[in-house]
Each structure stands twice: as structure tokens, then as C-alpha cells.
Amino acid sequence: MNRKLTAMKTKLLFFFSFFLFTLSFAQxxxxxxxxxxxxxxxxxxxxxxxxxxxxxxxxxxxxxxxxxxxxxxxxxxxxxxxxxxxxxxxxxxxxxxxxxxLKEQINEIDAVVVSAGSIEASDRKRATALLTPIDIYTTAGANGQISSALTYLPGVQKVGETEGLFVRGGTGTESKIFMDGSLINNYFSSSVPGIAGRDRFNTSLFKGNIFSSGGYSALYGQALSGALMLESVDLPDQSSYDFGISPIFWNAGFQKLSDQKNYSFGATLGYSNLKLMQKAFNFNTNFTDAPQGLNGDFNFRIKTKSGGFFKYYGMYDSNRMGVETESLEPNQYDFSLVKLKGKNTYHNLSFKQKFGKYLLNAGASYSFNRSDLDFSTQKNDIETGNTKLLTDGNYINFKTVIERKINKISALRGGFELNSTSEKLNFNDFVEKHYKDLISAAFVETDLGFSNQLSAKIGVRVENSSYLGKSNIAPRLALAYRFAKDWTTSFAYGLFYQNPESKYINGPANLGFQQSQHYIFQVQRTTDRRSLRFEAFYKKYDDLLKVKNLEYKDGQNQYVQTADNNNGYGYAKGMELFWRDRKTFENIDYWISYSFLDSKRDFMNYPFSLKPNFASEHTISVVAKRFVPKWKTGFNFSYTYAKGRPYYDIATQDVNGEPQYYVRHEGSLKDYNALNFSVNYLPNLGKKDAKAFTVLVLSVSNILGSKNVYGYNFSTNGSRNSAVVPPVNTFVFIGAFISFGVDKTQDAINNNL
Incomplete structure (x- = not known):
């Protein structure tokens, strides 16, 4: 028995060893x-x-x-x-x-993005998001206005005497603003000389923006210097009611969301009047009629079953004011008085829908703007002269863009745009005109993602102006390359065209498009809650508008400037540095921007090439924000320094029977300085059952009372002058904002902290 068992064990061991040997051999x-x-x-x-x-x-x-x-x-x-x-x-x-x-896996998250000349703030941009609505509201000195907040970014000049975005040596009219792709004509309220108009649009209407200080997309045109693309909000999270009150304004509004959360509608109404603040503060400007305004808007948004999206926004705005200034011509009159009545309405309808592999974006806008200016003079309390300037403008914009994705980060898009302008102007019954123009444009653009490290944007835009009777072709090119983990570099080039300003076209003139060429180089480093970017740029201007004085009412030495030719030219070059940090200090968000600008141009009534009177050579801005949860309070500071801009007294003289311009006086303004401060207090923070959410705001602009000067006005013979200054040196704002039905905590605290 034992021998059989032993033999069996021997066989099993042999077979097991053979199996292992075979298995080993088979590997x-x-x-x-x-x-x-x-x-x-x-x-x-x-x-x-x-x-x-x-x-x-x-x-x-x-x-x-x-x-x-x-x-x-x-x-x-x-x-x-x-x-x-x-x-x-x-x-x-x-x-x-x-x-x-291996071949690189290209995806939207890791792919490098072309960013030369532009800063984007939206839910699509995480690390480098700038100037979201909460950024704008909590930037001291911005007063809740998008255009004011942009002056704390590099490339935008601080110009206080007139409205507009003055970008890299360009005038305020050389930058255009778009809403959901459609051009906004008359984004700013009507104004009087020396006092800038305000933003007509509520910042909370927009969820994000792309600000380009040069080299922008071929989808946009008619801007020599820059473009601001605003993206309106979609459906609200829930229904709400809002109310705001302060010594200078009140407003109320609501947003109603359907039970199915597939559509919403809302409206707001507001009124402002500076009369009370005029009594409380020592104003530099003598307002005979305190600035006041009435505005209202209505919106609806519909999400279709197929995933499409309709948006409509309509608004009405009116403003008025009267300003009295001491005469620079004492022998002729004692005071001059200007009265303004302005009206504006704007409507914007947009539609977005995906059809298979194609995405359609279509939009249309209409605006009507009236500016009624009444100029008069007084001598011994008797009116001695009166001049009226009435301008009515109707503007229609239509735009369609079709986009098709090629792969995850490459796309092809194209479309067309129509921009119709009809303006009627009456200048004291001496100059009457009816200006009409239809600018038709077609464009095509492609995003090419070669790898996660290299991408390009190539486009071209073609335009035709019915008034000028001419066409143009504008190529655009941008490249981006990631040369290290957090470091990217970008280059952008573009050719840009813009019609001469219609307000100077008062008679026949052989005019063409004004043009500029942009060259931009950028290096950027982006890490967790930190961003550093450096840009260098060069802009070349050609065919800029030149004007001449057209005399009216013989013997009264009064003129209106009218277009003469397109012989103007110029350049702008410089460098910019921007640093934003939300990580180093707990609950503190701050940024620092610096701009160097070297610019000269011969345009308008300049007798030769001069440094523009709206261009400052050095500009520095610092913004800091600190929220203290224990106190439920946010503290915000901002400071801006700008080297004094040049000023000129340009007059005419007779040379061989022809009037010619010359510089009679010139100099540099004092350096601009402004320190601003604001506090936001949230008494409802932490109260989960609160039915109303409240934000209390205290804001002080130019807290140190710096006496800034924007320029000088000169008498007819140049012997007297007066400074153009802000309406008030230091301004204090106090207000309360209440929301019913929705917790607006995240609208009051920067959620990036």
C-alpha cells in the first residue's frame, strides 16, 4: 500500500514538474x-x-x-x-x-489658447478670468461701470473729460463695444463738452466679456484700436426681485423664471438725480440743471426643446443737464451756458442653435439716439447768442456666424454682417445734413490646434461702405506656443479699418477708410490663482481724418469742424505688464498693471505730428480687495497714477489767403493721481432663512482730494485759459441693494478668494 502511494506521489511530482517546465518554456x-x-x-x-x-x-x-x-x-x-x-x-x-x-492627445483643457492683445473673463476661463461682474462692482473707483473698470487694466488710458475707451494711443471712438456679437451704437449716454457720458448698460446684465486692446478677431470690425465683446446672462437660477436706493438714485427690478425653467422674463426701472449731492459737496462744475436720468429695460430668454436659445433685451434711457461756465471772452459775454437733452433706445435679439456639427449664432440690434444741445451766452444777465445742435441717429446691425468644429480645439467659422447708419444733423440752421451709410461685411476665420503646445487663429474680413463707395480686405493672424509648463507666448497681427466719424462729414469730400496695423507680442505665466503677462506692441496708422474749420454767421468768428481729407498718419508703440495674485495673502485679491506708451499722430486739426492730448506716457494702477468673513465686510482699494498728458492750443492763421493751423500754446498737464476706497457690508450673510438679502455700500472716489486737470480751454486770441477739471474732486456714494427671493452672497463676495 505504501509502495503504491509512494509511486503515485512520484508520478504526480513528475507531472507537476513537467507542467512547470512546459509553462516556463511557453512564456x-x-x-x-x-x-x-x-x-x-x-x-x-x-x-x-x-x-x-x-x-x-x-x-x-x-x-x-x-x-x-x-x-x-x-x-x-x-x-x-x-x-x-x-x-x-x-x-x-x-x-x-x-x-x-506616441502622438499628443489634443484637448480643450490642455491646449494653449491665443491670447495676445486680449483678456477674457467668463465661465470658460478659470485661472486668468478678469473683470467678471463681481470684479467690476468691487473695484473701488469704477462706480460699477464696465468702461471705468477697464481703465485699471493695462493699455487703457485714464481720460476723464470725454467718454470712450482710449486704447493704446487711439481715440475713444476707435474702440467698439458689442453685445452677444451685435454692435452697440451709443453705448455711452449723451454728454456735454468736458464731462464724460456714463455707461448706459447695467453691469449685471453681462456674465462675461472679452476685452481686446489689439489684434482682435475677424468677426469684428470698424475699430482701429480695440474691441469689447460682452456676453449677456442666460436663464436666472430662480425668480427674484431687486431694489436699490441711494441719495442719487433708486431702481427696482424683477426676474421671473418659469416653473419648467425653460424661459424667463424681467424688467427694471431707475431714476437718478445729482441735485442732492450737488448741495452736499463743493462741485467744480456749476450745474444750472443737475444731471438726471430715467431708464428702464425689459428682457426675455427662451430655451427651446432642441437646445436653442433666444435672448431679447430692450432699454430706454434719457438724460439731461445744464452747465454754466465763466467766459473766456469777457468783452463779448460773461457766461456761456449749455443745456443737454438726450434720449436713447436700444433693442437686441440673439439666437443660438446647434444643427448637427454646425453652430449658428445670429443677432440683430436697433438703436435710436437723440442729442439735443443748446449753447447760449449771457452779457449782463441778457442772452446774447444762441446755437442749437440737434442730432438724430438710427442704427441697425445684423450679424450671422456659422461655426463647425474640426476637432476638439480646431474650428472653422464664417458669416456676414450689415451695419446701417442714418443720421440727421442740424447745426443752428447753418449746417443740415442727412448722413446714410451701409457697411456690409463678410468674414471667415479658423482656429487651428496643431498640438497642446501650438495653435493659430487665421482670418480675413472684407467690408464695403456705401457712403465711401469703397471696399477693404483685412487679414488677421495670431499664434500661440507653450514653451514651458505654465508659460506661453503669443503673437498677433492684423489690419483694421474704420470709417471717418460721421459728425465731421458736413459736405462733399473725397474720403476713404482710416486704417491701422497691429503687431503684438505677449508672454504669459498662469498658475493657480496667479497670472503674469507682458505685452509689447506697435501700431501704425494711415489715412487718418484731417479736418478744416467751416465758418458760419459771418463776422462772429464761430466755426464747425468738417472733414477735409484722409492725409493723417501716426504710430503707437509701447509695453505693458500685468500681475494678479489671489493666493499669496489669505482672502486678498490684488493686481498691478503698468503701461508705457509712445505715440504720435497727425490727424484732425493737428498742424503736424504731435503726441495726442489723450495719451499718457506712463500709467500705473493698483487694485486690492480684502473680505473679512467675521465682519461680513469687504474692503476695496484702488490707486491710479498717470504722467501728465500734453495739451495744445491750436489756432488758425492766414497764409497766402488760406487758413492754416498752428500750435499757439502747448505744455504738459500735472500728473494724475487718484486713491479710491469702498466698503461692502452684508448683514444677511450666514442667515439661511433670510427672505431678503442686503448689501450696504460706501464708496469714496479720490479720497485724498487730488486736484486733477484734464486739459485747458483757450480764448479766441489765446490770452486767457481755463482748466478742464472733474465735476467734483472727491465724491462719496452711499447705497443699499436688496434682493428678495434669491441669495446674492456670491454676487457680493468674490468667489475666487
């Missing part, structure tokens, strides 16, 4: 190296398809494993940052060596 070794651009790649999973056999590459990209499989198989190489590679192999009893060269 086949598979090895190789995985590379990307001739460099080994670690952490690549190498597996035999439909088996558990495989390995992971080491730091040099090498791998090795054994398998007992035989015959035809597929070897798979996978890594999150690279495209999967499959290689067929035949396994027999010999070792196999397989090398693989």
Missing part, C-alpha cells in the same frame, strides 16, 4: 520603448488586448513583460496625454521587441 518575452518626439515617456500602460498581460513604462519609456499567449494579438499603448496606439504582433516562441512613437 514569451515582449519588450520595447515608448517615445514622444524621440524622448522616452514614462507611465504608459502597455497591454495585450483582451488579456491581463502587460506592463508600465519606466522613466526612460522602456517596458518588458512575459506572456504565454500565442498567435496574432494586439499590443495597446495608453496614456491620458497621448492618443492610444494599437500595434499587431505575432507571438511564437521567440522574444518580441516593439517600439512605439
Amino acid at each position: 514569451t518575452k515582449i519588450s520595447g520603448k515608448v517615445t514622444f518626439k524621440n524622448k522616452g515617456v514614462g507611465e504608459v500602460n502597455v497591454t495585450l488586448k483582451d488579456t491581463y498581460d502587460g506592463a508600465t513604462t519606466d522613466a526612460n519609456g522602456s517596458f518588458s513583460f512575459e506572456t504565454s499567449e500565442k498567435g496574432n494579438h494586439i499590443l495597446i499603448f495608453t496614456h491620458p496625454k497621448y492618443i492610444d496606439v494599437e500595434k499587431p504582433i505575432v507571438i511564437d516562441n521567440q522574444e518580441i521587441s516593439v517600439n512605439s512613437e
Whole structure:
């Protein structure tokens, strides 16, 4: 029995050993190296398809494993940052060596984005988001206005005497503003000389923006210097009611969301009057009629069953004021008085819908603007002269863009745009005109993602002006390259055209498009809650408008400037630095911007090439925000310094029977300085059952009372002058904002802190 058991054990041991020997003999070794651009790649999973056999590459990209499989198989190489590679192999009893060269996996998250000349703030941009609505509301000195907040970014000049975005040596009219792709004509309220108009649009209407100080997309045109693209909000999270009150204004509004959350509608109404503040503060400007305004708007938004989106926004705005100034011509009159009555209405309808692989964006806008200015003089309390300037403008814009994705980061888009202008002007019954123009444009643009490190944007825009009877072709090009983990560099070039300003076209003139060329180089580093960017730029201006004085009412030495030719030219060059940090200091968000600008141009009534009177050579801005949760309070500071701008007294003289311009007086203004402060208190913060959410605001502009000067006005003979100054040196604002039905905590606290 024992011998049988021993024999059986011997046989089992023999068969087991033979099995192990056979199994060992059947194992086949598979090895190789995985590379990307001739460099080994670690952490690549190498597996035999439909088996558990495989390995992971080491730091040099090498791998090795054994398998007992035989015959035809597929070897798979996978890594999150690279495209999967499959290689067929035949396994027999010999070792196999397989090398693989990977291709980069291109995706929207890792891909480099072209950003030369532009700063984007939206839910699509995380690390570098700038000037979201909460940024604007909490920037001391911005007064809740988008245009004012932009002056704390590099490239935008601080010009207080007139409205507009003055970008990199360009005038305020050389930058255009768009809402959901459609041009906004008359974004700013009507104004009088020396006092800038305000934003007509509520900041909370927009969820994000793209601000381009040059080299912008071919989808936009008719702007020599820059473009601001505003994106309106979608459906609200829930229904709400809002109310705001302060010594200078009140407003109320609501947003109603349907039970199915597929549509909403809302409206607001507001009134402002500076009369009370005029009594409380020592104003520099003598307002005979305190600035006041009435505004209202209505909106609806519809989300279709097929995923489309309709948006409508309509608004009405009116403002009026009267200003009295001491005469610079005492022998002729004692005071001059200007009265303004302005009216404006704007309507914007947009539609977005995806059709298979195509995305359609279509929009249309209409605006009507009336500016009624009445100029008069007084001598011994008797009116001695009166001049009226009445302007009515009707503007229609229509735009359609179709986009098709090529891959995850490449796309092709194209479309057309129509911009119709009809203006009627009456200048004291001496100049009457009816200006009409239809600018039709077509454009095509492509985003090309060559890799996660290299991308390009190439486009071209073609325009035709019915008034000028001419066409233009404007190419655009931008490149971006990531040369290190957090470092990218971008380059942008573009040719840009713009019609001469219609207010100077008062008679026949052989005019053409004004044009500028942009060259922009940028280096940017973006990390967690920190952003550093440097830009250098050069702009060349050609065919700028030149004007001449057209005399009216013989013997009274009064003139109106009218277009003469397109012989103007100029340049602007400089560098800019921007640093934003939300990480270093707990609950503190701050940014610093610096701009250097060297610019000269010969345009308008300049007798020769001069540094523009709206261009400051050095500008520095610092913004800091600190929220203290324990106190439920946010503290905001801002400071701006700008080197004094030049000023000129340009007069005419007779040369061989022809009037010619010359510089009679010139100089530099005192440096601009302004320190601003604001406090936001949230008494409802932390109260979950609060039915109303309240924000109390205290804001002080130019807290140190710096006496800034924007320029000088000169008498007819140049012997007297007066400074153009802000309406008030230091301004204090106190207000309360209450929301019913919705917690607006995140609208009052920067959620990036």
C-alpha cells in the first residue's frame, strides 16, 4: 500500500514538474520603448488586448513583460496625454521587441489658447478670468461701470473729460463695444463738452466679456484700436426681485423664471438725480440743471426643446443737464451756458442653435439716439447768442456666424454682417445734413490646434461702405506656443479699418477708410490663482481724418469742424505688464498693471505730428480687495497714477489767403493721481432663512482730494485759459441693494478668494 502511494506521489511530482517546465518554456518575452518626439515617456500602460498581460513604462519609456499567449494579438499603448496606439504582433516562441512613437492627445483643457492683445473673463476661463461682474462692482473707483473698470487694466488710458475707451494711443471712438456679437451704437449716454457720458448698460446684465486692446478677431470690425465683446446672462437660477436706493438714485427690478425653467422674463426701472449731492459737496462744475436720468429695460430668454436659445433685451434711457461756465471772452459775454437733452433706445435679439456639427449664432440690434444741445451766452444777465445742435441717429446691425468644429480645439467659422447708419444733423440752421451709410461685411476665420503646445487663429474680413463707395480686405493672424509648463507666448497681427466719424462729414469730400496695423507680442505665466503677462506692441496708422474749420454767421468768428481729407498718419508703440495674485495673502485679491506708451499722430486739426492730448506716457494702477468673513465686510482699494498728458492750443492763421493751423500754446498737464476706497457690508450673510438679502455700500472716489486737470480751454486770441477739471474732486456714494427671493452672497463676495 505504501509502495503504491509512494509511486503515485512520484508520478504526480513528475507531472507537476513537467507542467512547470512546459509553462516556463511557453512564456514569451515582449519588450520595447515608448517615445514622444524621440524622448522616452514614462507611465504608459502597455497591454495585450483582451488579456491581463502587460506592463508600465519606466522613466526612460522602456517596458518588458512575459506572456504565454500565442498567435496574432494586439499590443495597446495608453496614456491620458497621448492618443492610444494599437500595434499587431505575432507571438511564437521567440522574444518580441516593439517600439512605439506616441502622438499628443489634443484637448480643450490642455491646449494653449491665443491670447495676445486680449483678456477674457467668463465661465470658460478659470485661472486668468478678469473683470467678471463681481470684479467690476468691487473695484473701488469704477462706480460699477464696465468702461471705468477697464481703465485699471493695462493699455487703457485714464481720460476723464470725454467718454470712450482710449486704447493704446487711439481715440475713444476707435474702440467698439458689442453685445452677444451685435454692435452697440451709443453705448455711452449723451454728454456735454468736458464731462464724460456714463455707461448706459447695467453691469449685471453681462456674465462675461472679452476685452481686446489689439489684434482682435475677424468677426469684428470698424475699430482701429480695440474691441469689447460682452456676453449677456442666460436663464436666472430662480425668480427674484431687486431694489436699490441711494441719495442719487433708486431702481427696482424683477426676474421671473418659469416653473419648467425653460424661459424667463424681467424688467427694471431707475431714476437718478445729482441735485442732492450737488448741495452736499463743493462741485467744480456749476450745474444750472443737475444731471438726471430715467431708464428702464425689459428682457426675455427662451430655451427651446432642441437646445436653442433666444435672448431679447430692450432699454430706454434719457438724460439731461445744464452747465454754466465763466467766459473766456469777457468783452463779448460773461457766461456761456449749455443745456443737454438726450434720449436713447436700444433693442437686441440673439439666437443660438446647434444643427448637427454646425453652430449658428445670429443677432440683430436697433438703436435710436437723440442729442439735443443748446449753447447760449449771457452779457449782463441778457442772452446774447444762441446755437442749437440737434442730432438724430438710427442704427441697425445684423450679424450671422456659422461655426463647425474640426476637432476638439480646431474650428472653422464664417458669416456676414450689415451695419446701417442714418443720421440727421442740424447745426443752428447753418449746417443740415442727412448722413446714410451701409457697411456690409463678410468674414471667415479658423482656429487651428496643431498640438497642446501650438495653435493659430487665421482670418480675413472684407467690408464695403456705401457712403465711401469703397471696399477693404483685412487679414488677421495670431499664434500661440507653450514653451514651458505654465508659460506661453503669443503673437498677433492684423489690419483694421474704420470709417471717418460721421459728425465731421458736413459736405462733399473725397474720403476713404482710416486704417491701422497691429503687431503684438505677449508672454504669459498662469498658475493657480496667479497670472503674469507682458505685452509689447506697435501700431501704425494711415489715412487718418484731417479736418478744416467751416465758418458760419459771418463776422462772429464761430466755426464747425468738417472733414477735409484722409492725409493723417501716426504710430503707437509701447509695453505693458500685468500681475494678479489671489493666493499669496489669505482672502486678498490684488493686481498691478503698468503701461508705457509712445505715440504720435497727425490727424484732425493737428498742424503736424504731435503726441495726442489723450495719451499718457506712463500709467500705473493698483487694485486690492480684502473680505473679512467675521465682519461680513469687504474692503476695496484702488490707486491710479498717470504722467501728465500734453495739451495744445491750436489756432488758425492766414497764409497766402488760406487758413492754416498752428500750435499757439502747448505744455504738459500735472500728473494724475487718484486713491479710491469702498466698503461692502452684508448683514444677511450666514442667515439661511433670510427672505431678503442686503448689501450696504460706501464708496469714496479720490479720497485724498487730488486736484486733477484734464486739459485747458483757450480764448479766441489765446490770452486767457481755463482748466478742464472733474465735476467734483472727491465724491462719496452711499447705497443699499436688496434682493428678495434669491441669495446674492456670491454676487457680493468674490468667489475666487
